Amino acid sequence: MSVLRSRAVGCGHYLPERVITNEEIARTLDTSDEWIVSRTGIKRRHVAADDEMTSDLAIAAAERALAAAGMSGNDLDAIVLATATPDQTFPSTATRVQDALGMRRGYAFDIQAVCAGFIYALANANGLILSGMAERVLVIGAETFSRILDWQDRSTCVLFGDGAGAVVLEGGLGVGTAEDRGVLGTCLHSDGAHNRILYVSGGPSSTRDAGVLKMEGREVFRHAVQKLAEVADEVMEKVGVTGADVDWIVPHQANIRIIESTAKRAGVPMDKVVVTVADHGNTSAASIPLALSSAVADGRIQPGHLLLMEGIGGGLAWGSALLRW
Structure with a gap:
């Protein structure tokens, strides 16, 4: 029996030129490269230039993904952009990308699920294709977390970086088994009871400013280990595969x-496991597509490979996806 699948037909990523190493941070804060690496695995992170916005990073990644897919902006029906650091409160950063790509039809919108944002965006894009509302969807994760960090807080500023990654999805027919190419399954969860362990201290309706990131590191770590393991098991059971069937885990690059x-x-x-955390840090919604695009670019991920993706972020919000490349 034929079934509709959302197939990945191209990907791309972009990282700002400026790199901040652990040693550079240690010159102004009471920390060290050894301390940061031993606890997080992070050695360096990219930071956007003063005149670079989240949309600039997203546009660069999007252009590369479209080129890989052999498409232009006007071939798209929709753009779904995951970000917690939009250019403006409104309109959506996705509409800025839409305009820059010369996309004069369809629609574009943002999704905010912080570090789980790309999984949420992928699940929503998949839903648009399966429902017939779109045939080709550009899914982007883009962040400039450097703009919401307290650079005097050594427990948080060492963890995050800026970047963007993008994937083009296109509808295609499969036979309804786990051997099909495309998105095979997604699982999404959230629990607002844990809002205060990872949040930003500002917002338009509360403080009227952007605020800075606040985190209870031990609590976040505890929830992440448990919930990511559970949601990975959940999506594999849903699709009917096991860890032995997975060619690559492409995880959120937090720690x-x-x-x-x-x-x-x-x-x-x-x-x-695709690991980029040492070079990129935690780029929130951008981390999974960044890791994915990096592994495609260097030849590790090949057509037919089964990918397990999972992420967790503030909310708490978490999710997983299985995608056959």
Whole structure:
């Protein structure tokens, strides 16, 4: 029986030129490269230039994804952009990208689920294709987290970076098995009871300014390890595969210890896990598509490979997806 699938037909990513190393941070804060690496696995992060906005990063990644897919902006029916650091309160950053790509039809909108944003955006884009509301959807994760950091808070400023990644999805027919190319399953969750362990201190209707990121690191770590393992199991059970069937885990790049724990729970060895956290830090909604695009670019991810993606962020919001490349 034929079924409609959302197939990935191109991807791309963009990182700002400026790189901040742990040693540079240690010159102004009471920390060290050894301390940061041992606890997070992060060695460096990219930071947007003063005149670079989230939309600029998103546009660059989008252009590369479209080029890989052999498409132009006007070939798209929709853009779904995941970000927690939009250019403006409104309109959506996605509409800025739409205009820059020369997309004169269809629609574009933002999704805000912080570090789980790309999984939420992918699930929504998949839904648009399966429902017949779109045939081709550009899914983007883009962030300039450097703009909402307290650079005097060593517990948070060392963790995050800026960047963008994008994937083009296109509807195509499969036979309804786990061997089909495309999105095979997604699982989304949230629990607002944990709002205060990871949040930004500002907002238009509260403080009327952007605020800065606040985090209870130990609590976030505890929830991340448990919930990411559970949601990975959930999506594999939903699709009918096991860790042995997975070619690559492409996880949210938050912390190497969380990544290792999730891979162990899923029964996938670390040599099948795409890890970019050392060079990019936590780029929130951009981290999964950044890692994905990097692994496609260097040839690790090949057509037919089964990818397990998962992420968790403020909200708390978390989710997972299985995609056959």
